[in-house]
Amino acid sequence: MNTESKVLSLLKEARIYWKQGLLQEALQQYMQVEKILHSRKMSRRKKALLEKVAGNIEMVDQELNAFLESKEIPEVSEKARELMRTMFSLDDPEVKGSSLMGEAIALAGFGQYEPSMKAFERLLDFNHLRMDAAKKILVYTLEFRGEAEAVSKVRQWESDNRFSMEDRNYLVKYLQELLKNSKTIENQALLEATEPESEVKDNDVMDINAVRLTLPGDQAADDKVRLDVTFQHGITLNIVVPRDKPEIARAFRTGDTIKDVRFLSPAANLSGIVYVLLSRIIDFGAQRGDTSINLKIIAIN
Numbered sequence: 109m110n111t112e113s114k115v116l117s118l119l120k121e122a123r124i125y126w127k128q129g130l131l132q133e134a135l136q137q138y139m140q141v142e143k144i145l146h147s148r149k150m151s152r153r154k155k156a157l158l159e160k161v162a163g164n165i166e167m168v169d170q171e172l173n174a175f176l177e178s179k180e181i182p183e184v185s186e187k188a189r190e191l192m193r194t195m196f197s198l199d200d201p202e203v204k205g206s207s208l209m210g211e212a213i214a215l216a217g218f219g220q221y222e223p224s225m226k227a228f229e230r231l232l233d234f235n236h237l238r239m240d241a242a243k244k245i246l247v248y249t250l251e252f253r254g255e256a257e258a259v260s261k262v263r264q265w266e267s268d269n270r271f272s273m274e275d276r277n278y279l280v281k282y283l284q285e286l287l288k289n290s291k292t293i294e295n296q297a298l299l300e301a302t303e304p305e306s307e308v309k310d311n312d313v314m315d316i317n318a319v320r321l322t323l324p325g326d327q328a329a330d331d332k333v334r335l336d337v338t339f340q341h342g343i344t345l346n347i348v349v350p351r352d353k354p355e356i357a358r359a360f361r362t363g364d365t366i367k368d369v370r371f372l373s374p375a376a377n378l379s380g381i382v383y384v385l386l387s388r389i390i391d392f393g394a395q396r397g398d399t400s401i402n403l404k405i406i407a408i409n
Contacts, residue, residue: 111148115141115157117341122164124339128348128400129393131172132273138165209237213244221252232270239275246283258283266362269354269389269397304365304383307407310342319347319382319403320370323359332370343405344385351397360387360401371408380408 122137138161145158212227225248231241242265250258262283265271271279320334333356338346349357360366364384371378385402 111144115144118144119161121339121341121346124346125400126164126168127393128338128395128398129390130388130400131168133400135165135168135172138168209241212241216244216248216252219252221248224248232268238270239278242271242275242279243282246279246286250283250286255287258286263361263363267358267360267387267399273388304406306343306405308343308380308405313340313343313405313408314373314375316340316345316371316373318372319345320372321366322368323356334372338400345382345403345405347401347403348390348395349399349401351399357387357389357399357401360384360399360403362387365406366403371405378408381406 118137118141122134122141125131125134125137142158142161142165145154145161148154150158208227208231212224212231215224215227225245228241228245228248231237234241245261246258249261262276262279265276265279316337318334318336320332322332335347335349335356338348340346349360362384365381366384367381369380369382371380382403383406385404387399387401390396390398390400
């Protein structure tokens with residue numbers, strides 16, 4: 109793919125991401141275009157495009173900052189924390205989860221990992237206690253079950269709409285710090301999903317309009333779901349799953365490999381394998397609540 113085609117493709121992706129409300133992704137695409145333009149000899153046309161891209165970066169950045177500043181970050185006072193540590197009765201519904209937090213911490217302190225995890229999981233339904241509970245889940249899972257299971261917890265939350273994008277990013281960094289401070293030398297690598305190399309080159313892929321696949325857990329072999337492709341950049345496809353189809357969105361977890369996928373195009377229908385690069389709930393704009401999914405084509409049969 110030549111430079112001009114790549115720039116046009118990146119700009120198209122950026123516009124779609126922006127429209128979907130995926131502001132960070134849009135910003136990354138525009139910044140990549142800016143980097144490419146700066147690395148090439150400047151013509152009048154390129155300078156004009158660079159100015160336009162710079163303007164878009166500024167607008168997206170402003171929207172992103174406004175969105176982040178509008179979000180309230182729940183805080184729990186030290187007095188409330190002390191209450192959580194000492195209150196173990198679950199009889200009072202007015203406690204709003206604090207007693208459950210106390211019980212969960214107590215159970216973990218006595219080495220009762222499974223019961224404590226069940227209590228912490230219930231706490232994820234409480235907005236004001238969710239992040240505190242998630243952090244404790246990571247701490248105790250790392251202590252009792254090890255690094256691999258702690259990383260697995262974070263990846264499960266990628267498709268949990270109770271957590272915002274900022275929440276998930278924070279928890280990844282929090283776990284990275286926990287791993288960095290632990291005694292195991294190689295544990296940091298567990299957070300980095302191994303992205304498989306593709307057998308297909310960008311230029312070898314025809315235009316794909318939709319994909320058809322069987323969702324994990326479906327019993328009937330012919331019970332396949334068709335999903336339209338929002339945009340395509342070589343071997344990378346983007347699809348958007350509506351908010352009213354969470355069972356489909358949950359089937360695409362970041363880092364998963366999905367086999368027996370049908371690629372539908374005007375020229376031919378082929379099958380192959382895809383890797384889930386990203387599965388993220390859109391939390392801004394007209395498609396808020398929908399799930400944006402990026403797929404990488406690994407092989408085509």
